[in-house]
Amino acid sequence: MKILIDNGHGVETPGKRSPDGRFREYAYNRLIARAIVEHLQCRGYDASLVVPEDEDISLEERCRRINRIAIRHGHEPNDTFVVSIHVNAAGSGAMWHNATGWCAYTFPGHTESDKLATCLYKAAQKHLPGHRLRTDYSDGDPDLEKPFYILKHTYCAAVLTENGFMDCEVSLKFLESEEGKKAIVALHVEGIIDYVNSFHQ
Numbered sequence: 001m002k003i004l005i006d007n008g009h010g011v012e013t014p015g016k017r018s019p020d021g022r023f024r025e026y027a028y029n030r031l032i033a034r035a036i037v038e039h040l041q042c043r044g045y046d047a048s049l050v051v052p053e054d055e056d057i058s059l060e061e062r063c064r065r066i067n068r069i070a071i072r073h074g075h076e077p078n079d080t081f082v083v084s085i086h087v088n089a090a091g092s093g094a095m096w097h098n099a100t101g102w103c104a105y106t107f108p109g110h111t112e113s114d115k116l117a118t119c120l121y122k123a124a125q126k127h128l129p130g131h132r133l134r135t136d137y138s139d140g141d142p143d144l145e146k147p148f149y150i151l152k153h154t155y156c157a158a159v160l161t162e163n164g165f166m167d168c169e170v171s172l173k174f175l176e177s178e179e180g181k182k183a184i185v186a187l188h189v190e191g192i193i194d195y196v197n198s199f200h201q
């Protein structure tokens, strides 16, 4: 089973930072994505980064990379899947807001990706105690649904996580803390392993 971890944006992407400029989403996404891949590899899983570079690799190219691997490894749910790591923003980045919370997105409709997202939500509940989880149970599962490019144009199961808000001071403080980084990495590692194990039961 091939596990792909994608990190959004790049060093030159405009915006995508905290209002005071100290937090850059591309850097944080990479830090978290690299740690997730390392942890999974250490535990014997076949995980790799979609974007090892620091620059912004276009969504088209990221999907091409993912689909090339999905074709090679197979794109059945137990062959290949991808998790794309992001940090949310409530506004354009010019002002601070009060939005908080963790969430995961899948492509609209019932898909295999919903199962992967549910595993991530379960792990988030455990690793982010006291934090808000943004959910939508109207279709029977917790994930939010949106046709993001990376969810729409990949052949394999795909989930995009938004790990707190970069334009909320409370959320940012947690994101930048050692405790916060550890929790976000751990929830992805555990959710992913839970999903992989679901095929061996």
Ligand SMILES: [Zn+2]
Binding pocket: 008, 009, 025, 085, 086, 087
């Ligand atoms: Zn993003």
